[in-house]
Amino acid sequence: MRLSIRESKLSTKERMWGRRMEKKKIRGNSNGALVMKRLFKKKSAVAGMVIVALLILSAIAAPLLTPYSSTEIDLLNAYATPSLAHWCGCDDLGRDILTRLLYGGRYSIAIGVLSAALSTVLGLTIGAIAGFFGGRTDMIIMRIMDVFQAIPSMLLSILIAAVLGSGFGMTVLALGISGMSGIVRMSRASILSVREMEYIEAATAINCGTRRTIIRHVMPNAIAPVLVNISNLVSNGVLQAAGLSYIGLGVQPPTPEWGAMLTAGRNYIRSYPHMVLFPGIAICIFILAFNLFSDALRDALDPKLKK
Numbered sequence: 001m002r003l004s005i006r007e008s009k010l011s012t013k014e015r016m017w018g019r020r021m022e023k024k025k026i027r028g029n030s031n032g033a034l035v036m037k038r039l040f041k042k043k044s045a046v047a048g049m050v051i052v053a054l055l056i057l058s059a060i061a062a063p064l065l066t067p068y069s070s071t072e073i074d075l076l077n078a079y080a081t082p083s084l085a086h087w088c089g090c091d092d093l094g095r096d097i098l099t100r101l102l103y104g105g106r107y108s109i110a111i112g113v114l115s116a117a118l119s120t121v122l123g124l125t126i127g128a129i130a131g132f133f134g135g136r137t138d139m140i141i142m143r144i145m146d147v148f149q150a151i152p153s154m155l156l157s158i159l160i161a162a163v164l165g166s167g168f169g170m171t172v173l174a175l176g177i178s179g180m181s182g183i184v185r186m187s188r189a190s191i192l193s194v195r196e197m198e199y200i201e202a203a204t205a206i207n208c209g210t211r212r213t214i215i216r217h218v219m220p221n222a223i224a225p226v227l228v229n230i231s232n233l234v235s236n237g238v239l240q241a242a243g244l245s246y247i248g249l250g251v252q253p254p255t256p257e258w259g260a261m262l263t264a265g266r267n268y269i270r271s272y273p274h275m276v277l278f279p280g281i282a283i284c285i286f287i288l289a290f291n292l293f294s295d296a297l298r299d300a301l302d303p304k305l306k307k
Contacts, residue, residue, distance in 0.1 A: 038300040045296030051289035055282075059105030068096040070103040070256045079272050089274040091264060097275065100256035101282050107257040109286070111172055112237035118176025120230050123183020124223065128214045130184070131191030142188070148181040157240055161249040171250045175237050183233075186226050191218055231294040235287045242283055258283050 039045050058065060074094035082089045088097040130141040148156065160174035242259030244250030246266075251257035253264060258279045265275030 036300075039296055042296040042299070044292045045300075048289040048292030048296065051285065052293065055105055055286055055289070056109060058102055059109060062099070062102035062106070066096065066099040066102060068099040070095065070100045071254050079268070079275075081272070082274055088278045089272070091261075091275050092268065092272075097261070097278055100261060101258070101278060104256035104258045104261060104279070105282070105286075107168065107251055107255060108238050108241060108259070108283070111168070111175065111241040111251075111257075112234040114172045115175035115179065115237040115241070116230055116233035118172060119179035119183055119233050120226070122176065123180040124187050124226065126180070127184040127187030128191055128218055131188040131194075132214055132218060134192075138188070141184070145181045145184050148178075149185075153178045153236070154240055154243060157244060158247070158249060161244055166244075166249050166252055168251055168255070171241055171244055174244070175240055178240075179233050179236065182229055183226055186229055187223075190223075190226070194218055228294060228298040231290065231297055235290040235294070238283065238290075239287055 062070075072095065074090070077086065077090045077094040078092055080086055080090040080094070086096050086098065088101065090096055091100070126141060126145075130138045151159070156178040157174045160177055161170060164170045164173060238258075241250055241257070242262060245252075245257055245259030246263050248263070251260050253260055261279040262276055262283075265272070265279070269276050
C-alpha cells in the first residue's frame with residue numbers, strides 16, 4: 001500500500017516535470033525566440049548592436065568620460081588640432097569636439113528614436129483605422145497618404161520644420177510626420193489580412209469594443225512586418241535631423257547635435273577639416289551600425305527562412 005502511494009507521488013511529480021519541460025520547449029520554439037536565435041547567429045547583427053549600445057552608453061556616461069564641458073568657451077584653444085589633450089581637436093570657440101560628440105549623441109540618437117516612435121504610433125493607428133473599417137474611411141485615408149508619399153521625405157521634413165519652427169521638439173515632430181506614410185501603408189496591408197482571422201471574429205462575437213479589438217487583437221498581430229521599417233526610421237531620423245540642422249531648420253547652436261556641429265564647421269572645412277570630419281564619422285558609424293542590425297532583423301523575420 002505504501003509503495004503504491006509512493007509510486008503515485010512519483011508519477012505525479014514526473015507528469016508535472018514533463019508538463020514544465022513541454023512549456024519550456026513551446027516557449028523556446030516560439031516565434032520571438034526563433035527570431036532572436038537567427039538574429040544572434042548573424043555576426044553583422046551582433047556587431048551593429050554592440051556599436052549602437054556603445055554609442056548610447058558613451059552618450060549617457062559623457063560626464064564621466066570627459067573632463068571638459070560641451071558649452072564652455074576657451075578661446076586659447078580655438079581651432080586646436082587633434083592632440084593628446086584634445087583627441088578630436090577643438091572648434092572655433094575652443095570647445096572640445098570629442099566632448100561635444102559625446103553630448104551630441106544624446107540629442108541625435110534621441111531624435112532618431114523619438115521620431116521613429118512617433119511615426120510608428122501615428123502610422124499604426126491610422127493604418128489600423130483604414131484597414132479595419134475599410135470602405136470610404138480607407139479610401140480617404142489612403143488618398144491623403146498618397147499626397148504625403150508624393151513628396152520626398154526630406155523635402156516634407158523641411159516644409160514641416162519651416163512651418164513649425166526649429167528646435168529639438170519641432171525636429172522630432174517634423175521627422176515623425178514625414179515618416180508615418182510608409183508605416184500606414186504597411187500596417188494597413190497587414191491588418192487587411194489579420195482582420196479576417198478567427199480570433200477577430202470571436203472578439204466581435206463576444207461584443208468586444210472596436211477600440212479594444214484594434215488595440216488588443218489587431219495591432220499586436222500586425223506589427224511584425226513593420227518592425228524592420230521602424231528600425232530603418234531610426235537611422236533615417238538621425239540622418240535627416242543632421243540635414244535639417246545643416247540648413248538651419250533643426251537643432252540650433254549651442255546645442256551639441258551632430259548636424260549642428262557639421263553646420264558650425266562647414267566654413268572651416270579647408271583650414272580645419274577636423275571640425276567637420278569627426279561629426280561626419282560619428283553619423284556614419286551610427287547609421288552603418290543600425291543598418292547592419294536592420295538588415296539582419298529583416299532576414300530573421302523573413303518567413304522563407306523559418307524551418
